[in-house]
Amino acid sequence: MSVTAPELETVSVDLGARSYDILVGHGALAELGPRLLPMLKQKRVFVLTDEHVEAAHRARVEAVLEASGIRSSWLALTPGEKTKSFTNLEAILDWLLEGGADRADILVALGGGVIGDIAGLSASLMKRGMGFVQVPTTLLAQVDSSVGGKTAVNSARGKNLIGAFYQPRLVIADTELLATLPARELRAGYAEIVKYGLINDPAFFDWLEANGARVLALKADAITYAVAVSCRAKAAIVAEDETEKGVRALLNLGHTFGHALEAANNYRPDLLHGEAVAIGMALAFRYGAAEGITPAEDAARVKRMLESSGLQAAIPGRQGGAYTAAELVRLMQQDKKASGGKVPLILARGIGQAYIHPDADLAAVEKFLRSETLEG
Ligand SMILES: NC(=O)c1ccc[n+]([C@@H]2O[C@H](COP(=O)([O-])OP(=O)(O)OC[C@H]3O[C@@H](n4cnc5c(N)ncnc54)[C@H](O)[C@@H]3O)[C@@H](O)[C@H]2O)c1
Numbered sequence: 001m002s003v004t005a006p007e008l009e010t011v012s013v014d015l016g017a018r019s020y021d022i023l024v025g026h027g028a029l030a031e032l033g034p035r036l037l038p039m040l041k042q043k044r045v046f047v048l049t050d051e052h053v054e055a056a057h058r059a060r061v062e063a064v065l066e067a068s069g070i071r072s073s074w075l076a077l078t079p080g081e082k083t084k085s086f087t088n089l090e091a092i093l094d095w096l097l098e099g100g101a102d103r104a105d106i107l108v109a110l111g112g113g114v115i116g117d118i119a120g121l122s123a124s125l126m127k128r129g130m131g132f133v134q135v136p137t138t139l140l141a142q143v144d145s146s147v148g149g150k151t152a153v154n155s156a157r158g159k160n161l162i163g164a165f166y167q168p169r170l171v172i173a174d175t176e177l178l179a180t181l182p183a184r185e186l187r188a189g190y191a192e193i194v195k196y197g198l199i200n201d202p203a204f205f206d207w208l209e210a211n212g213a214r215v216l217a218l219k220a221d222a223i224t225y226a227v228a229v230s231c232r233a234k235a236a237i238v239a240e241d242e243t244e245k246g247v248r249a250l251l252n253l254g255h256t257f258g259h260a261l262e263a264a265n266n267y268r269p270d271l272l273h274g275e276a277v278a279i280g281m282a283l284a285f286r287y288g289a290a291e292g293i294t295p296a297e298d299a300a301r302v303k304r305m306l307e308s309s310g311l312q313a314a315i316p317g318r319q320g321g322a323y324t325a326a327e328l329v330r331l332m333q334q335d336k337k338a339s340g341g342k343v344p345l346i347l348a349r350g351i352g353q354a355y356i357h358p359d360a361d362l363a364a365v366e367k368f369l370r371s372e373t374l375e376g
C-alpha cells in the first residue's frame with residue numbers, strides 16, 4: 001500500500017454547517033490522521049469495526065493514526081447484518097462510556113454499511129452527539145452507506161426502523177482497501193452503483209454496461225471513477241433533501257421490495273443487502289412494465305445488467321419455505337416512507353428516469369409478487 005495519498009478525488013457534501021468531504025481513491029487512508037488532527041481536542045479516537053476488517057486492516061489503520069500521534073481504542077463486532085441490533089447499540093455505548101468518550105471525541109467507523117450504520121447511530125446518541133468519521137471498507141459502503149447520514153439498527157418488524165439522520169464529519173473511501181473484500185460482497189456493492197444509473201444517469205448505466213467487469217476487477221481507473229460518480233450522485237441528492245422529505249426517496253429504488261425480502265429472511269447472510277436491492281430493482285422495473293409505466297426492453301436490460309454481474313434478478317428460494325406475496329406486502333407497509341396507509345414506491349419511466357410514485361396499489365403489487373414468487 002502507498003504511504004502518501006496520490007491522485008485522490010474529493011467530493012463535497014454541501015449541507016451548510018454539516019458539510020464534509022469524501023476523499024476517494026487508492027491510498028486515501030493516508031489522509032486519515034492529518035484530516036483528523038484539526039478535529040481533535042485530545043489526540044485519540046475510538047474505532048468501531050468488525051472482526052473481518054480488524055484482521056485485514058487494523059494494523060495499517062493503527063499505523064496511519066500513530067504516524068499523526070493519535071492513539072486509538074478499538075471494538076470489533078461480529079460481522080454480518082444481525083450485528084445491526086439494539087443489543088449491540090447498547091454494547092457500543094457502554095464501551096464508549098467506559099472509555100471516557102466525550103462530545104469532542106471522534107468515533108471512526110471502519111467497515112461496511114453494518115458498522116457505519118450502527119456507529120453513526122451510536123455517535124448520535126453518545127452524550128447527544130459525538131463526532132463521527134466514516135472509513136468505508138466495502139464497495140457498498142464506499143458508494144452509498146458512508147455518505148448522507150442515514151444511521152440505523154434493524155427490528156424484527158422491518159429494516160432500519162430505529163435510526164437517526166446524523167452526518168459524518170469526513171469520509172475516507174480508500175479503494176485499495178477493497179482488495180481483501182470477497183467477490184460476493186463486491187457484487188452486492190455493485191448493485192448500489194447500478195442504482196445511480198437507473199435513478200437519473202443513463203450515460204453512467206451505459207458506461208457500466210461497457211466497464212462493469214473492470215469495476216468488479218478493481219482496475220484502479222474504473223473503480224475510482226465508479227466510486228466517485230456514485231458519491232457525487234448521492235451527495236447531490238442528499239444536499240437537496242437531507243432528511244428524505246422528497247427527492248431523497250429516489251435513493252430507495254429497489255429498497256421497498258429489497259428490505260421486505262431481507263426482513264422476511266430474518267437478515268440471514270444468504271441474502272445480503274445489495275443482493276436484495278438488485279432483486280428489488282429488477283422487481284420495480286418489471287412491476288413498472290406490468291403496469292405499462294416502464295418499457296419492457298428497459299426492464300430486460302436491467303435484468304441482463306444484474307445477471308451479467310453475477311447478481312440475481314428474481315426472488316430466490318428461502319430456508320424454511322418460499323417467500324409469499326402477502327408477507328412481502330405486509331412488510332412493505334412498514335417501510336419508513338409509508339404514511340397514512342400510503343406506501344410510496346420508486347418506479348421508473350425508463351433507465352435513468354426514476355420517480356416517486358406516492359401511493360402504490362398494494363393489491364396490484366401483491367398480484368404481481370404472486371407471479372414472481374410462483375404462487376400462481
Ligand atoms: N446508511 C445508508 O445510507 C445505507 C446505504 C446502503 C446500505 N446500508 C446498510 O449497509 C449494510 C450493508 O453494508 P455492507 O454491504 O457493507 O455489509 P457489511 O458491513 O456486513 O460488510 C460485508 C462483509 O464484508 C466484510 N468486510 C468489510 N470490509 C472488508 C474488507 N475490506 N475486506 C474483507 N472483508 C471486509 C465484513 O466483515 C462483512 O462480512 C446494510 O445494513 C444496509 O442496510 C446503509
Ligand SMILES: O=C(O)C(=O)C[C@@H](O)[C@H](O)[C@H](O)COP(=O)(O)O
Pocket residue numbers: 144148150159160192244248249251252255336
Ligand atoms: O441514503 C438513502 O437515502 C438511501 O435510501 C440509501 C439506501 O441504499 C440505503 O440502503 C438506506 O439505508 C435505506 O434507507 P431506508 O430509509 O429505506 O432504511
Ligand SMILES: [Zn+2]
Pocket residue numbers: 144192255273277
Ligand atoms: Zn441500500
